[in-house]
Amino acid sequence: MHPLVLTSGEPAGIGPDLCVKLAQESRSQPIVVLGDRTLLKARAQQLGVPLALEDYVPGKPVATAPGRLSVLHLPLAAPVVPGQLDAANAPYVLALMDRALAGCLAGEFAGLVTAPVHKGVINDAGIRFQGHTEYLQEKSRAPHVVMMLAGGGMRVALATTHHPLRAVPDLITRDSLTATLRILAHDLKRYFTDGPPRILVAGLNPHAGESGHLGREEMEVIIPVLEALRTEGLHLTGPLPADTLFRRPLLASHDCVLAMYHDQGLPVLKYASFGAGVNVTLGLPCVRTSVDHGTALDLAGTGAIDVGSLRVAIDTAAAMALHAR
Numbered sequence: 312m313h314p315l316v317l318t319s320g321e322p323a324g325i326g327p328d329l330c331v332k333l334a335q336e337s338r339s340q341p342i343v344v345l346g347d348r349t350l351l352k353a354r355a356q357q358l359g360v361p362l363a364l365e366d367y368v369p370g371k372p373v374a375t376a377p378g379r380l381s382v383l384h385l386p387l388a389a390p391v392v393p394g395q396l397d398a399a400n401a402p403y404v405l406a407l408m409d410r411a412l413a414g415c416l417a418g419e420f421a422g423l424v425t426a427p428v429h430k431g432v433i434n435d436a437g438i439r440f441q442g443h444t445e446y447l448q449e450k451s452r453a454p455h456v457v458m459m460l461a462g463g464g465m466r467v468a469l470a471t472t473h474h475p476l477r478a479v480p481d482l483i484t485r486d487s488l489t490a491t492l493r494i495l496a497h498d499l500k501r502y503f504t505d506g507p508p509r510i511l512v513a514g515l516n517p518h519a520g521e522s523g524h525l526g527r528e529e530m531e532v533i534i535p536v537l538e539a540l541r542t543e544g545l546h547l548t549g550p551l552p553a554d555t556l557f558r559r560p561l562l563a564s565h566d567c568v569l570a571m572y573h574d575q576g577l578p579v580l581k582y583a584s585f586g587a588g589v590n591v592t593l594g595l596p597c598v599r600t601s602v603d604h605g606t607a608l609d610l611a612g613t614g615a616i617d618v619g620s621l622r623v624a625i626d627t628a629a630a631m632a633l634h635a636r
C-alpha cells in the first residue's frame with residue numbers, strides 16, 4: 312500500500328503534538344506527515360520526547376519505527392507559540408491540505424488523514440472556510456460530499472454540515488437529500504459494508520413533524536425523497552423522531568444514521584465515543600478521515616492529549632483504502 316498522508320493541521324493547536332506522539336509508537340501503517348519540520352522538532356522538544364525526522368522521498372520506504380517520522384516539509388509563514396493562533400499561518404494550513412489532496416489524487420498516497428484545523432482563524436485571515444469537508448469538496452470538484460462520523464458502535468452522517476442553524480431547513484431540499492443518500496449508500500458499500508447498507512433517517516422537526524403539526528419538512532421533502540429512493544433499491548428506514556432514534560436495537564440493525572444537521576447527530580455520537588471516534592468524508596475521489604476533536608488550544612504543547620482518535624482515523628483510512636471497490 313502507498314503511504315497515508317497526515318496533515319499536521321493548525322500549528323498552534325494539538326495537531327503537531329498528535330504527530331509527535333504518534334511517532335513514539337511503532338506503526339503498522341506507513342505514514343508521511345505534512346508540516347514544517349522545525350515546528351515538529353520544537354514541539355517534540357516541548358513535550359520532552361525524542362524525534363528523528365526523515366525527509367519523505369516519493370517511492371522510498373517511510374519510517375515506521377518508534378521515535379522516527381517521515382516528513383514532507385512545507386514552511387510556516389510565522390513562528391508559532393503553542394495555544395496562540397496567528398492568522399498569518401492560515402495559508403500554511405491550507406497549503407498542507409492542497410499538497411495532501413494533490414498527492415492522493417495522483418495516487419502518491421493511499422489516503423488523507425487530517426489533524427484538526429481552526430476554522431475561525433482561517434476566516435480571520437480573510438479566507439472563507441467552513442471545514443475540511445467543504446474545502447476538499449471544492450478543491451477536488453466533487454459534486455456533493457457527505458460528512459460521516461463513526462464511534463461508540465454507530466455511524467452518523469449529516470444531511471447538512473457547517474451552517475448556521477437558521478439556514479438548515481432551507482438547505483434540506485429534495486435534490487440535496489437525494490444526493491446525500493445516494494452517496495451515503497454508495498460509499499458505505501464501497502468502503503465499509505458487505506451487503507447493501509441499511510440507513511436510518513432522522514426527521515428534522517420534533518417527533519418527525521407529528522404528521523405536519525410540528526413542521527412540514529418531513530411531509531414535503533424527506534418522505535417523498537425516501538419513497539423515491541426506495542424504488543431504486545436503497546434500504547431506508549424513517550424518517551424517525553431523532554430523540555428516540557438512537558436506541559441500541561435500531562442502531563444494531565442499521566449501518567448508519569442520517570441526521571439532518573450537525574448538532575442533531577454529533578452530540579450523541581461524541582457522548583458515546585469522544586476521543587475514539589473518526590470523521591470520514593464520503594463522495595470525494597479519495598479516502599479522507601480525520602480525528603473527532605478540534606484544535607484543543609488549551610492543551611497544545613502540554614502533552615496531556617489523547618491520541619486515540621488519530622489512531623482510529625489512521626486505521627480507518629487504511630481499511631477504507633484496502634476495502635475500496
Ligand SMILES: NC(=O)C1=CN([C@@H]2O[C@H](COP(=O)(O)OP(=O)(O)OC[C@H]3O[C@@H](n4cnc5c(N)ncnc54)[C@H](O)[C@@H]3O)[C@@H](O)[C@H]2O)C=CC1
Binds near residue numbers: 325428
Ligand atoms: N477535524 C477538524 O479539523 C476539527 C476542527 N475543529 C475546530 O477546532 C476548534 C476548537 O473547537 P472546540 O469546539 O473547542 O473543540 P475541541 O475538540 O478542540 O475541544 C473540546 C474539549 O476537548 C478537549 N480535547 C480535544 N481534543 C482532545 C484530545 N485529543 N485529548 C484530550 N482532550 C482533548 C479540549 O481540551 C477541550 O476541552 C474550532 O475551530 C473547531 O472548528 C473541531 C472539530 C474537528
Ligand SMILES: NCC(=O)COP(=O)(O)O
Binds near residue numbers: 442444601
Ligand atoms: N464537527 C466536525 C468538524 O468540525 C470537522 O469538520 P471538517 O474539518 O472535517 O470538515
